[in-house]
Amino acid sequence: MKPLMLQGHERSITQIKYNRDGDLLFSASKDQKPNVWYSLNGERLGTYNGHNGAVWCVDVDWTSTKLITGSGDMTTKLWDVQHGVPLASIKTASSVRTCNFSYSGNQAAYSTDRAMGQNCEIFIIDVRTVDASLSHQDSTLRIPVLQSKVTAMQWGTLDETIITGHENGQITLWDLRTGKEINAVNDHTSQINDMQLSKDGTMFVTASKDTTAKLFDSDSLMCLKTYKTERPVNSASVSPILDHVVLGGGQDAMEVTTTSARAGKFDSLFFHLIYEEEFARLKGHFGPINSLCFHPDGRSYATGGEDGFVRVQAFDNSYFEYVFE
Amino acid sequence: MPAIDDIKSSWADEVELDQGELPAPSEIIENGHKIVTEYKYNNDDKKIKVVRTYKITKRAVPKVIAERKTWAKFGDSEHDKPGPNSHTTMVAEDVYMQFLSSKEEEKANDNILDQIKNIGKCRICSGEHWSAHCPFKGTVMDTSKLMESKPAVPAAVPAETSKSGKYIPPFLKDSQKGGTGMRGRDDTAAIRISNLSESITESDLEELVKKIGQHSKMYLARDKNTGLCKGFAYVHFKQRKDAAAAIEILNGHGYDHLILNVEWSKPQNN
Numbered sequence: 001m002k003p004l005m006l007q008g009h010e011r012s013i014t015q016i017k018y019n020r021d022g023d024l025l026f027s028a029s030k031d032q033k034p035n036v037w038y039s040l041n042g043e044r045l046g047t048y049n050g051h052n053g054a055v056w057c058v059d060v061d062w063t064s065t066k067l068i069t070g071s072g073d074m075t076t077k078l079w080d081v082q083h084g085v086p087l088a089s090i091k092t093a094s095s096v097r098t099c100n101f102s103y104s105g106n107q108a109a110y111s112t113d114r115a116m117g118q119n120c121e122i123f124i125i126d127v128r129t130v131d132a133s134l135s136h137q138d139s140t141l142r143i144p145v146l147q148s149k150v151t152a153m154q155w156g157t158l159d160e161t162i163i164t165g166h167e168n169g170q171i172t173l174w175d176l177r178t179g180k181e182i183n184a185v186n187d188h189t190s191q192i193n194d195m196q197l198s199k200d201g202t203m204f205v206t207a208s209k210d211t212t213a214k215l216f217d218s219d220s221l222m223c224l225k226t227y228k229t230e231r232p233v234n235s236a237s238v239s240p241i242l243d244h245v246v247l248g249g250g251q252d253a254m255e256v257t258t259t260s261a262r263a264g265k266f267d268s269l270f271f272h273l274i275y276e277e278e279f280a281r282l283k284g285h286f287g288p289i290n291s292l293c294f295h296p297d298g299r300s301y302a303t304g305g306e307d308g309f310v311r312v313q314a315f316d317n318s319y320f321e322y323v324f325e
Numbered sequence: 326m327p328a329i330d331d332i333k334s335s336w337a338d339e340v341e342l343d344q345g346e347l348p349a350p351s352e353i354i355e356n357g358h359k360i361v362t363e364y365k366y367n368n369d370d371k372k373i374k375v376v377r378t379y380k381i382t383k384r385a386v387p388k389v390i391a392e393r394k395t396w397a398k399f400g401d402s403e404h405d406k407p408g409p410n411s412h413t414t415m416v417a418e419d420v421y422m423q424f425l426s427s428k429e430e431e432k433a434n435d436n437i438l439d440q441i442k443n444i445g446k447c448r449i450c451s452g453e454h455w456s457a458h459c460p461f462k463g464t465v466m467d468t469s470k471l472m473e474s475k476p477a478v479p480a481a482v483p484a485e486t487s488k489s490g491k492y493i494p495p496f497l498k499d500s501q502k503g504g505t506g507m508r509g510r511d512d513t514a515a516i517r518i519s520n521l522s523e524s525i526t527e528s529d530l531e532e533l534v535k536k537i538g539q540h541s542k543m544y545l546a547r548d549k550n551t552g553l554c555k556g557f558a559y560v561h562f563k564q565r566k567d568a569a570a571a572i573e574i575l576n577g578h579g580y581d582h583l584i585l586n587v588e589w590s591k592p593q594n595n
Contacts, residue, residue, distance in 0.1 A: 005417040008401075023390040033401065038394070040384075042414035047400030064393065084399035270422075280424045284417075311417065319422055 001300075001314035003284065004042035008035040013304030014056050015291045019064040022296040024081075026067065027310050028058035034069050036081070039295065039302070039312060046084045050077060057098050061105035066127060068108050070096025076110045078130050088130045093118040098153040100162075101127070103201070107140070109162055111150040120149035122164065124176060143179050152195040154204055156218055163218065165192025165206055173221055187214055187223040193233065196293065199240040207236040213247050215273070227271045227278075235291045241298030242320075243273035248303055250288025268292060268303060272324050279324055284311050357381050359408070377411065514568040515590035519557040521545075522581040526554075534560050537574060538567025559590055 009029035016027045025039040033047040053073030067079040072095040078087045092112045099110035114120040124141040152165035169188030190210035197204045207213045213236040215225035233249040247269045267281040287306035294301045300314040350363040359379040367373045540562045546555040562568040576587040
């Protein structure tokens with residue numbers, strides 16, 4: 001299948017996400033307008049206009065009615081997915097780096113940067129009561145993070161925990177009932193760029209600047225597998241139907257001009273989940289891949305790059321017929 | 326006398342101008358295909374016709390997805406027509422997944438090994454027999470033992486750095502000199518091979534010396550213009566005994582109808 005190239009952003013893509021049904025694809029970029037697309041034909045449904053800074057993160061709840069975005073303009077916004085209007089804009093003390101809806105969609109978490117004399121903090125909000133009057137004081141829980149700042153986040157099992165990945169490579173599990181740290185591991189040696197849960201949520205895959213991606217158990221934070229590459233990994237995703245992991249990455253943006261796209265550093269790498277071995281790669285972007293994810297049906301995947309494009313690539317039969325030896 | 330201003334444009338351009346406005350874009354739906362025809366000017370101000378054909382397909386989807394399909398567009402896409410807007414949605418070139426088959430890699434490795442075996446046949450004394458039967462077979466070990474027992478050969482083999490292909494910044498050269506002195510450096514295990522044939526390549530050379538021992542670097546002198554070998558090469562072994570063995574074995578060895586001359590790399594005359 002020919003890939004679809006979605007050109008809705010003027011700057012590099014920061015995060016892309018499918019909704020639960022996989023019919024919508026949300027993309028956030030360093031320009032100020034997150035976009036939503038029909039994943040099937042690449043038609044743009046709309047843009048969420050209202051932020052005044054780079055949008056670092058985006059997430060949609062499981063009913064595809066609410067969207068949360070976090071931005072460098074020191075707000076996190078909740079949106080009506082259908083109409084593209086903001087439901088609430090929550091002011092923060094520094095820019096918002098990560099945001100996630102819980103599995104139930106009743107709560108959302110977002111984290112702020114350590115900047116301008118502010119500590120990194122994690123906020124939990126109840127989105128059922130959300131309206132335009134919501135401000136940061138209304139969060140149900142506030143966890144100050146005194147160590148290295150949070151750069152990636154996921155909700156843990158039963159919405160009782162959250163898992164954060166940090167700038168120094170640490171991964172921490174937090175109990176939301178007490179607001180205390182339960183467990184922390186230091187398998188990675190450099191910044192965690194992305195964390196994505198497997199389909200059943202029992203495992204998650206991390207992407208780190210230390211050129212590896214690792215598979216962790218969601219409850220014990222035990223490192224199960226390591227996928228080694230020769231480049232910083234910006235994003236990793238687990239296939240929902242096959243034992244495959246896809247990794248995307250590339251050099252830092254500042255080093256990109258010295259690299260030819262032909263060097264193959266901007267390919268998506270497909271690894272076998274269990275054997276930790278790379279078995280295929282796929283070209284596409286002419287810059288590093290910043291974010292990627294599998295379609296929930298596992299038959300296509302999408303990548304967002306530093307080059308500002310989002311590519312939706314359906315897999316050919318050769319991918320499904322491939323047998324790992 | 327006509328002024329230059331009078332000559333506005335060539336007749337070809339005027340014909341274009343006469344037609345004035347672009348024809349309106351049209352959309353035809355037939356046989357399950359939507360054909361969109363647009364007219365626009367390209368970079369050379371020439372009118373071009375753009376025809377896009379879309380296939381209309383029907384899919385059975387869950388209710389929620391079907392409902393979302395009917396949503397009105399909003400934000401920057403508010404004024405877009407139904408269907409993909411060609412400004413934001415493009416179909417890219419087909420790219421194919423490259424599978425890294427581990428089997429093929431193994432095969433390739435086997436081939437390389439076979440080649441080495443074949444070379445090994447006549448490598449030691451260039452005789453037409455297996456190396457296992459070569460009368461000189463033991464000499465490698467013997468010479469290397471000899472080398473160890475002998476007092477160190479007058480080393481004084483200076484830096485080869487300027488001759489080897491790699492550029493080494495001056496400050497590094499200095500630190501090498503100051504740090505380790507003249508002896509005990511890698512260069513003491515360097516040999517010079519001369520009377521090489523013109524057609525020899527780096528890989529040939531590598532095959533030639535691979536059998537003897539590990540080398541850290543090699544330099545094959547090439548003519549700047551023709552790219553052909555100038556007839557000599559330098560090989561830096563990791564171990565001095567390997568270099569000694571190489572001299573023992575390769576000196577006088579016939580290669581490509583020429584008899585090689587192998588000696589210790591000599592100091593460069595400054």
